[in-house]
Amino acid sequence: MDRISALRNVEDALADFESGEADLAATERRVVNVLRTYATEFEDEELSVYRASGTDEAAGVVVVAESASQARERVADRVDADSSAFDLRELDKP
Template structure:
């Protein structure tokens, strides 16, 4: 999905909300779905990566970093981008994100 298509889909969802065809929860789902599709089908040198925190025992934990999705050219680039956004020094993992 290109940027214009994503914007068009968001505009259509907003119009449906304004016309009473969607409630806020439905609008949020539509917009979230559009953004996830856009991010995971992003064309160019970047890929979507999702971050998950890891506790001291090596298990996934719950943290502000959990579920953060960024576009980056590599896993290391994704880690750096997540650190910039979340300001978290502790361990976390990043994996390519396919939208599911």
């Protein structure tokens, strides 16, 4: 999914919420699913998607970065933890 498609899908979810066709919980699920799909189908040649695991704070954190070391720094900043406290795995590109 490219950025434009992701934005359109988020706009559709918001429009359904505004018109009363969807409640907040359903809208949140749709937006989260759009973001997850976008992140796992990220197609930038210079960037990769990484998922952290290990500590409770880092488990499931997904970041986009140019390298594993940059991804490790981003996760560590995000969860306010030492970068040795979690594992990191690059997600496969489609």
